[in-house]
Amino acid sequence: MLNAELFTDAGSYREKNEDAGGVFYNKTEQQLLVICDGMGGHQAGEIASQYVTEALQSRFEEENFIEPERAERWLNTTLKSVNRDLYDYAESHASYHGMGTTCVCAMVFDNHVVVANIGDSRAYLVNSREVNQLTSDHSFVNHLVMIGQITEEEAFNHPQRNIITKVMGTDRRVAPDLFVRKTNFYDYLLLCTDGLTDYVRDHEIQAQLAEQGDLQTQGHALLQLAEDKASKDNVSVVLAEIEGDKV
Numbered sequence: 001m002l003n004a005e006l007f008t009d010a011g012s013y014r015e016k017n018e019d020a021g022g023v024f025y026n027k028t029e030q031q032l033l034v035i036c037d038g039m040g041g042h043q044a045g046e047i048a049s050q051y052v053t054e055a056l057q058s059r060f061e062e063e064n065f066i067e068p069e070r071a072e073r074w075l076n077t078t079l080k081s082v083n084r085d086l087y088d089y090a091e092s093h094a095s096y097h098g099m100g101t102t103c104v105c106a107m108v109f110d111n112h113v114v115v116a117n118i119g120d121s122r123a124y125l126v127n128s129r130e131v132n133q134l135t136s137d138h139s140f141v142n143h144l145v146m147i148g149q150i151t152e153e154e155a156f157n158h159p160q161r162n163i164i165t166k167v168m169g170t171d172r173r174v175a176p177d178l179f180v181r182k183t184n185f186y187d188y189l190l191l192c193t194d195g196l197t198d199y200v201r202d203h204e205i206q207a208q209l210a211e212q213g214d215l216q217t218q219g220h221a222l223l224q225l226a227e228d229k230a231s232k233d234n235v236s237v238v239l240a241e242i243e244g245d246k247v
Contacts, residue, residue, distance in 0.1 A: 001029060001031060002031060002108055002189070002240040002241060002242065002243065003215055003240065003241045004023045004031060004033055004108075004189075004215075004238060004239065004240035004241070005023060005215055005216070005219060005238070005239060005240075006021050006022050006023060006035075006236065006237075006238050007219035007220060007222065007223055007236065007237050007238075007239065008021070008223075008234070008235070008236035008237075009223045009226075009227075009234070009235050009236075010234050011195060011226070011227070011231055011232070011233060011234055011235055012227065012230075012231075013231075013232040013233070014232075014233065014234055016046060017046070017234045017236075018037065018038035018039070018045035018046045018049055018234055019035070019036065019037050019038070019049060019193050019195070019234045019235075019236035020034075020035075020036045020038070020046075020049035020050045020052070020053040020101075020236075021033075021034045021035040021036055021049075021053055021191070021236055021238055022034055022053060022057065022238070023238060023240075024056070024057045024060050024061060025060075025061065026060050026061055026062075026063040026064065026065075026066070027061070027062075027063065027064050027065075028064055028065040030063075030065065030066060030107065030108075031107070031108050031240075032056065032057075032060045032105060032106070032107055033105060033106045033107075033108065033189070033191055033238045033240060034052075034053055034056050034057070034103070034104075034105045034191075034238070035102075035103070035104050035105070035121050035191040035192060035193060035236055035237070035238050036048075036049035036050075036052050036053050036101045036102060036103045036121070036168075037049060037101060037102040037119065037120075037121050037193040037194065037195075037234070037236070038050075038099070038100070038101040039099070039100055039101065039102075039164070039167065040096070040098055040099030040100060044090075044095070044096045044098070044099030045099060045100075045101065047096060047099060048086060048090075048096075048099040048100055048101035048168070048169050049101040051085075051086055051089065051101075052082055052083075052086060052101050052103055052168055052169075055082040055085065055086075056078065056079075056082060056103075056105060059078055059082075060078075066107065068109050068112070068114075071107045071109070071114040072114055072116075072178050072180065074107075075105065075107065075114060075116040075176065075178065076116065076175070076176060076178060079103065079105075079116055079118065079168070079174075079176045080173070080174070080175060080176075082168070083118075083168045083169065083171075083172075083173075083174045084172055084173075086101075086168055086169040087169055087170070087171065087172045088172075090169055098170060099169055099170075100167035100168055100169035100170040101119070101167060101168050101169060102117075102118060102119025102120055102121040102164065102167055102168070102193070102194075103116075103117065103118050103119065103121065103168055103176075104116070104117040104118075104119075104121040104122060104123050104135060104191050105117075105191070106123055106189065106191060108183075108189065108240065111182055111183060111184055112180060112181060112182045112183055113125070113134075113180070113181055113183055113189060114178070114179070114180050115134050115135060115178070115179045115180075115181070116176040116177065116178050116179075117135040117136075117138075117176060117177055117179075118138065118166055118167060118168050118174060118176045118177075119137075119138050119164055119166060119167045119168070120137040120138060120139045120142070120164055120194050121135075121191065121192065121193050121194065122134075122135045122137070122190075122191070122192055122194075122197055123135045123179070123189070123190065123191050124188075124189070124190040124192075124202075124205070125181060125183060125186040125188070125189055125190075125242075126186060126187060126188045126189075126190060126205065126206055126209045127185060127186045127187045127188075127210075128187065128210045130206070131202045131203065131205055131206035131209075132181075132186075133202065134179045134181055135177065135179065136177060138164060138165045138166035138167075138177075139161065139162075139163060139164050139165055140160050140161075140163035140164075140165060141155040141158045141160060141161045141163070142155065143165065144158075156198075156201065161198065162194075162198075183242050186242050187209065187241070187242055188209050188218075188239060188240065188241060188242060189239075189240040189242055190205070190209075190222075190237060190238070190239055190240075191237065191238040192222075192235075192236065192237040192238075193233070193234065193235065193236045193237075194233065195226055195231050195233035195234050195235035195236065196222060196225070196226045196231070196235050196236075196237060198231070198233065199226055199229035199230065199231040200222075200225045200226055200229050200231075204225060205222065205225070208221050208222060208225060209222075215239060215241055218239060219237060219239045222235075222237050222239070223235050223237070
């Protein structure tokens, strides 16, 4: 079991926090890490992110042991089902029409992690030598990067970097991307919203996590990094210490 915790802050430019997330446990003490970043007017973003987080929590807590080879299917089917429920909920409440949320979540096993994402919230594996982004943003600018029209450096400062191409809640059918990665030789698993990654570069995240400090110190330091870079968004991370083999 990993030492993992949610750290979140509304930031200096937002009155409310539309992010949600947490670290949840099933009946056999397996872990599910979740981060959601809500969007939509009139408190709808806050509703959407909390809805998805609570739905994932309740469904996971009802599970017994999930075999590693079943984790991808569980995340895929569960996120699709939760998305349908969120869409139907929004359709039945006029003030919530069009609300949505990103979601990145991870199931952690002894030597690997299974990650699912919808939107532009990210997952990373980090050690003192590298920062490895596991997820691929569902965003307009990332599409431009992938087809070679702009560079990653240009994407970081692009005026349309906040245009998201896939979220939960706005369409009745949506499928997550799924990733399986070995965790050997990594020190941290990080899930985060774009309130961090739109303002703090990957190498700066890695440099901070290479510093000495316990989980609480490091989690709050990442929030402070976003604050120092004048992040204009809510900032949330789930940070987990990996007890993998060391070089």
